[in-house]
Amino acid sequence: MCGIIGYIGKENATPIIFEGLKKSEYRGYDSAGISVSEGGRLMTVKAKGKLSALERLLEALPYSHLGIGHTRWATHGEPNEINSHPHLSTDGKFAIVHNGIIENAAELRRFLCDRGFEMVSDTDSEVIAHLLEYYYHGDMLAAIKSTALKLKGAYALAILSSYTDELYAVKKDSPLIIGLGKNESVITSDIAALPSQCKEYLLPEDNEIGVITEGKAVIYSLGGEPVEKPYFINSGTSDESDKLGYPHYMLKEIFEQPAALENTLAGFSEPDLPKSALSAVILCGCGSAYHAALLSSRYFSRLGVPVSVMYASEFRYCDPLIDSDTLFIAISQSGETADTLFSLRLAAEKGAMTAAVVNVANSSIYREAQIKIPTRAGREIAVATTKGFTTQVEALRLFSAYLTLKAKKITPEEFSLAKSEIAAAASALKTMLSDLKIYQKTAYDIFSAKNIFFIGRREDYALAKEGALKLKEISYIHAESYPAGELKHGTISLIERGSICFAPVTCADLKEKMLSNIKEITARGGSVYVITPFRETFSADAKVLPIPTDGAVYCAASVMQLIAYYTASLKGLDIDKPRNLAKSVTVE
Ligand code: G6P
Numbered sequence: 002m003c004g005i006i007g008y009i010g011k012e013n014a015t016p017i018i019f020e021g022l023k024k025s026e027y028r029g030y031d032s033a034g035i036s037v038s039e040g041g042r043l044m045t046v047k048a049k050g051k052l053s054a055l056e057r058l059l060e061a062l063p064y065s066h067l068g069i070g071h072t073r074w075a076t077h078g079e080p081n082e083i084n085s086h087p088h089l090s091t092d093g094k095f096a097i098v099h100n101g102i103i104e105n106a107a108e109l110r111r112f113l114c115d116r117g118f119e120m121v122s123d124t125d126s127e128v129i130a131h132l133l134e135y136y137y138h139g140d141m142l143a144a145i146k147s148t149a150l151k152l153k154g155a156y157a158l159a160i161l162s163s164y165t166d167e168l169y170a171v172k173k174d175s176p177l178i179i180g181l182g183k184n185e186s187v188i189t190s191d192i193a194a195l196p197s198q199c200k201e202y203l204l205p206e207d208n209e210i211g212v213i214t215e216g217k218a219v220i221y222s223l224g225g226e227p228v229e230k231p232y233f234i235n236s237g238t239s240d241e242s243d244k245l246g247y248p249h250y251m252l253k254e255i256f257e258q259p260a261a262l263e264n265t266l267a268g269f270s271e272p273d274l275p276k277s278a279l280s281a282v283i284l285c286g287c288g289s290a291y292h293a294a295l296l297s298s299r300y301f302s303r304l305g306v307p308v309s310v311m312y313a314s315e316f317r318y319c320d321p322l323i324d325s326d327t328l329f330i331a332i333s334q335s336g337e338t339a340d341t342l343f344s345l346r347l348a349a350e351k352g353a354m355t356a357a358v359v360n361v362a363n364s365s366i367y368r369e370a371q372i373k374i375p376t377r378a379g380r381e382i383a384v385a386t387t388k389g390f391t392t393q394v395e396a397l398r399l400f401s402a403y404l405t406l407k408a409k410k411i412t413p414e415e416f417s418l419a420k421s422e423i424a425a426a427a428s429a430l431k432t433m434l435s436d437l438k439i440y441q442k443t444a445y446d447i448f449s450a451k452n453i454f455f456i457g458r459r460e461d462y463a464l465a466k467e468g469a470l471k472l473k474e475i476s477y478i479h480a481e482s483y484p485a486g487e488l489k490h491g492t493i494s495l496i497e498r499g500s501i502c503f504a505p506v507t508c509a510d511l512k513e514k515m516l517s518n519i520k521e522i523t524a525r526g527g528s529v530y531v532i533t534p535f536r537e538t539f540s541a542d543a544k545v546l547p548i549p550t551d552g553a554v555y556c557a558a559s560v561m562q563l564i565a566y567y568t569a570s571l572k573g574l575d576i577d578k579p580r581n582l583a584k585s586v587t588v589e
Pocket of ligand 1: 290333335385582
């Protein structure tokens with residue numbers, strides 16, 4: 002979702018804000034803008050498109066020591082200059098940047114128009130700037146408080162006013178970080194966008210207001226009381242945002258998977274578990290995190306209790322059955338996905354034990370879950386997740402093995418075996434990634450296709466869903482995933498001469514069943530690429546993309562990532578920033 006940045010300090014604000022926007026661009030990249038304050042005036046530049054379009058306008062901004070910036074993922078109003086942030090109040094004295102959605106924006110627009118305010122954009126966010134003007138009577142804190150009380154929905158806001166020499170921030174249900182350096186402070190939506198000079202940071206909670214000066218921030222409750230906050234150390238390294246010679250972050254991150262798997266394994270510490278026996282397990286996430294949950298549900302079924310897997314956006318509205326012995330596990334790379342965060346909160350309200358598998362430490366989901374299972378994939382920048390997904394599968398495997406050990410359903414030897422299987426997977430994947438020709442060739446064969454099918458059974462069905470998602474996300478080829486046995490119940494009518502299908506087959510006990518399903522496709526003129534360690538079973542009927550037996554699940558996922566990557570590359574697409582997407586979806 003949108004990235005917000007604010008800066009106050011001794012340096013010129015514009016280049017620092019622009020650098021912060023570059024690091025936040027994965028959150029949204031359809032338009033961007035910056036406002037700075039100078040001599041009691043706010044000056045703003047905005048541009049449609051990627052940040053390079055904004056960069057050309059920056060010299061119009063004066064030297065200033067405070068300002069705010071935004072990179073947008075449109076929710077209300079098409080991407081254009083007027084709809085891009087910062088938004089200004091009617092008198093031009095307040096500028097805001099917003100991440101989130103204001104749900105009562107229509108009502109607030111009417112309220113403001115009735116009082117003579119002029120709306121210029123189609124956005125939900127613009128009302129915030131006008132509300133600040135309406136409620137400002139010489140006291141910024143009071144104006145922000147009255148504005149916040151009027152807003153329904155989710156927001157992280159950075160606020161600039163020509164009346165003062167301070168920056169302000171307030172949040173509800175959207176991430177917000179305040180970084181502090183020696184003589185400077187930075188507001189961001191993402192720890193990764195904090196400059197290294199900010200050695201410490203604060204995490205305001207919902208309904209807290211930050212009043213930010215050079216190197217200092219005072220946090221107030223909405224009631225106006227100062228709130229003591231812990232200071233966190235900014236341990237981010239700048240290396241992580243370097244492509245290190247790879248043409249795209251996605252390829253770099255695919256190659257980082259063996260190390261990410263090793264780090265996640267080495268960093269797995271046995272969590273404190275509740276004493277009582279579990280009655281049910283619910284796994285919940287969005288996008289690829291949902292696929293990791295689906296794949297891993299099989300591992301949890303050894304606990305001998307019902308295991309369900311739900312899309313977070315569905316979970317919230319399906320009146321889920323939960324008791325205090327239910328274990329609810331949220332899975333999220335970013336730890337900020339709004340649907341997953343709200344699902345976690347709902348499960349906690351209903352009394353469930355909560356756990357989270359999260360890659361970004363100190364993210365909202367990580368902080369709020371009782372049991373924290375970190376994935377240690379390192380920063381993931383490409384919008385389409387790769388190492389985030391495989392380490393989620395791994396962490397869920399480890400967590401499930403630990404739970405089954407504690408429930409005495411497996412022996413300590415079996416638990417150690419699960420760990421050594423992951424170590425072997427990392428090393429097998431490293432070897433597999435040393436020769437990429439077959440994936441480049443496959444991409445060449447499929448890149449002009451209009452539709453591609455992905456089929457699989459059980460864990461391989463989850464892999465098929467992830468493979469189809471990867472291809473759709475970055476190559477824009479329509480892909481459909483099906484349980485292999487389900488294809489014949491309708492969808493097989495779409496198979497004809499020239500149809501292309503991918504079939505990950507890692508489940509040894511299901512390979513013969515898969516062979517029958519594959520024959521059903523080839524008999525109708527379709528061609529099938531089978532990603533499998535069981536080459537002999539399939540070589541007479543399909544094109545085999547061989548993978549090692551060790552870590553077959555991780556290797557199959559990586560093969561599909563590579564094929565999607567090379568396909569998008571042949572089509573000349575913007576692989577790291579696919580159209581219409583954002584990496585961290587902080588709106589419902
Ligand atoms: C977005 C991304 C997906 C990701 C999903 C969940 O839709 O484009 O790649 O899988 O969010 O993200 P999370 O950070 O919660 O794992």
